[in-house]
Amino acid sequence: MLRPVLxxxxxxxxxxxxxxxxxxxxxxxxxxxxxxxxxYVDKRELVTLMTLGGAPEALTxxxxxxxxxxxxxxxxxxxxxxxxxxxVAVTTRNGIADVxxxxxxxxxxxxxxxxxxxxGLMDEVDNIVLPPDARLKQSVLYKIVDSIRTMKSIYxxxxxxxxxxxxxxxGELIYFVEDVGRHNAVDAIAGRMWLDDISGHDKxxxxxxxxxxxxxIKGAQMGIPFLxxxxxxxxxxxxxxxxLDMSLLARCTGTHFLLLTGRERLVFEPQLLDGSLRVA
Amino acid sequence: MLRPVLxxxxxxxxxxxxxxxxxxxxxxxxxxxxxxxxxYVDKRELVTLMTLGGAPEALTxxxxxxxxxxxxxxxxxxxxxxxxxxxVAVTTRNGIADVxxxxxxxxxxxxxxxxxxxxGLMDEVDNIVLPPDARLKQSVLYKIVDSIRTMKSIYxxxxxxxxxxxxxxxGELIYFVEDVGRHNAVDAIAGRMWLDDISGHDKxxxxxxxxxxxxxIKGAQMGIPFLxxxxxxxxxxxxxxxxLDMSLLARCTGTHFLLLTGRERLVFEPQLLDGSLRVA
Numbered sequence: 084m085l086r087p088v089l090x091x092x093x094x095x096x097x098x099x100x101x102x103x104x105x106x107x108x109x110x111x112x113x114x115x116x117x118x119x120x121x122x123y124v125d126k127r128e129l130v131t132l133m134t135l136g137g138a139p140e141a142l143t144x145x146x147x148x149x150x151x152x153x154x155x156x157x158x159x160x161x162x163x164x165x166x167x168x169x170x171v172a173v174t175t176r177n178g179i180a181d182v183x184x185x186x187x188x189x190x191x192x193x194x195x196x197x198x199x200x201x202x203g204l205m206d207e208v209d210n211i212v213l214p215p216d217a218r219l220k221q222s223v224l225y226k227i228v229d230s231i232r233t234m235k236s237i238y239x240x241x242x243x244x245x246x247x248x249x250x251x252x253x254g255e256l257i258y259f260v261e262d263v264g265r266h267n268a269v270d271a272i273a274g275r276m277w278l279d280d281i282s283g284h285d286k287x288x289x290x291x292x293x294x295x296x297x298x299x300i301k302g303a304q305m306g307i308p309f310l311x312x313x314x315x316x317x318x319x320x321x322x323x324x325x326x327l328d329m330s331l332l333a334r335c336t337g338t339h340f341l342l343l344t345g346r347e348r349l350v351f352e353p354q355l356l357d358g359s360l361r362v363a
Numbered sequence: 364m365l366r367p368v369l370x371x372x373x374x375x376x377x378x379x380x381x382x383x384x385x386x387x388x389x390x391x392x393x394x395x396x397x398x399x400x401x402x403y404v405d406k407r408e409l410v411t412l413m414t415l416g417g418a419p420e421a422l423t424x425x426x427x428x429x430x431x432x433x434x435x436x437x438x439x440x441x442x443x444x445x446x447x448x449x450x451v452a453v454t455t456r457n458g459i460a461d462v463x464x465x466x467x468x469x470x471x472x473x474x475x476x477x478x479x480x481x482x483g484l485m486d487e488v489d490n491i492v493l494p495p496d497a498r499l500k501q502s503v504l505y506k507i508v509d510s511i512r513t514m515k516s517i518y519x520x521x522x523x524x525x526x527x528x529x530x531x532x533x534g535e536l537i538y539f540v541e542d543v544g545r546h547n548a549v550d551a552i553a554g555r556m557w558l559d560d561i562s563g564h565d566k567x568x569x570x571x572x573x574x575x576x577x578x579x580i581k582g583a584q585m586g587i588p589f590l591x592x593x594x595x596x597x598x599x600x601x602x603x604x605x606x607l608d609m610s611l612l613a614r615c616t617g618t619h620f621l622l623l624t625g626r627e628r629l630v631f632e633p634q635l636l637d638g639s640l641r642v643a
Contacts, residue, residue, distance in 0.1 A: 098598045098601075100601055102613075102621040102622060102623055103621070103622040103629075104619070104621055104622070105618055105620055105636065106633070106636060107631050107633070114597060114601060115597050116597070116598045117600065118599065133575070133577075133599070241595075242594070242595040243573045243597055263573075263575060263597055293523045293543075295413070295523075295543060296397055296413065297413075314522070314523065315394065316394055317394060317395050317396070317397035317523055318377075318394055318395065318396045318397050318398070319396075319397040319413070321378075321380055333382075338385055339384070339385055340384065340385055341392065342382060342384070343380060343382055351387050356386060
């Protein structure tokens with residue numbers, strides 16, 4: 084497989100600032116970084132993403148992938164991030180066909196972080212088929228929730244970021260990405276899946292943020308049959324998931340969850356809640 | 364003052380769906396609506412906003428205002444929402460000059476709900492001056508936080524929405540708007556301020572969501588010196604607020620808050636926390 088040449092750009096992800104509390108006491112807290120990253124494709128300015136800055140190369144690739152601007156990772160020759168100019172230069176092997184036309188339709192979405200989906204993504208949903216036999220065990224779901232709970236994160240240090248993660252069907256963590264917007268986090272995961280040639284059909288996706296339509300569509304585009312969130316969902320997220328028979332699991336905390344769609348995909352294990360075998 | 368002709372379109376804001384919990388028990392919950400609203404200005408398609416749908420006319424006006432596509436409410440002749448086609452038709456009195464050029468620069472922002480800011484907003488920040496003598500009393504801050512806490516809301520019924528509110532300097536509620544994205548909520552408030560010819564210079568803005576750069580910029584554009592949130596902020600939100608000497612108050616719950624910038628604007632009232640006079 085042809086793999087693009089990548090930078091591995093790093094930059095501070097938090098900043099310490101002074102605060103005054105309700106009693107006038109001065110202290111310091113950490114807040115997450117938020118910075119522009121302007122994406123140039125074949126020297127043409129495409130978009131400016133506001134990002135934490137933790138995974139700029141994967142974010143760029145995932146953005147191009149999820150917007151369907153580049154069809155294969157092999158079409159990308161290089162991704163070069165330069166924080167000194169807050170830009171990333173992408174070079175493709177064959178250019179992007181009809182880039183003018185394909186980026187002209189603007190949809191401002193519900194999501195945090197990466198609101199703009201170029202038109203036509205909803206049309207694609209009709210062509211997606213998720214593996215009908217994919218199943219998730221309740222015990223694996225609990226393993227995933229617990230793994231997120233105990234993870235070291237920017238969120239725990241500084242708050243105000245969303246996290247997304249990809250897990251195997253056995254609940255093993257594959258990726259964990261945080262960003263100021265959850266759409267950047269999901270795009271960065273899509274970028275890493277592309278780079279590592281990983282398919283979503285037997286994976287589980289976790290997000291700390293809400294499962295809005297755009298999140299569900301992006302999950303579907305990656306072929307992932309399970310979307311978990313500690314938060315809730317919206318009517319359109321629900322509708323898209325129902326149409327695709329994708330399992331949406333909201334309000335996942337401790338042993339609690341609400342299964343909204345794709346019910347037959349969850350394998351209930353009632354003995355897990357029998358006290359002696361309780362998972363916390 | 365010339366006021367545009369407006370529809371007053373209403374539509375269901377929540378939907379009841381069936382869920383299954385961790386013990387296999389079936390029940391129903393409410394989830395918020397999320398629907399596209401395509402904005403046409405003088406018959407030209409401009410953008411599709413994903414919205415809850417609670418205040419479509421104000422949202423459309425506020426979007427045009429905050430994107431600086433229309434300079435005065437008097438330039439707008441009518442705003443006609445038609446949910447049956449998920450569209451809003453805006454008619455201007457004189458057209459939007461250079462609309463092609465002014466909507467060509469795409470910035471995908473951190474925010475929830477309304478990610479796309481057409482270019483150049485940051486440049487404007489340099490020209491904004493907030494009233495140097497505006498002050499907020501600690502007791503008023505507590506009144507605002509308590510007012511939000513006790514408000515009837517879609518959030519309490521269905522979760523997964525953000526709320527924004529505008530208060531007077533005495534802590535009286537002027538507007539409260541919820542939307543699936545907080546950027547829509549802030550835009551809807553900007554639209555209502557325009558319609559009612561209300562200035563922001565002596566007002567307080569409250570958001571349930573994070574105070575990212577875009578939220579702070581929008582607050583500044585409306586001339587509001589105080590931004591409160593129950594959530595946190597980001598480095599760029601902090602930087603913009605600091606530059607403008609705007610008061611950012613994060614983590615506002617009960618009697619707690621963290622004052623990040625514009626410190627001299629807050630009037631501390633230590634007696635409020637003296638036990639006998641305790642608030643909340």
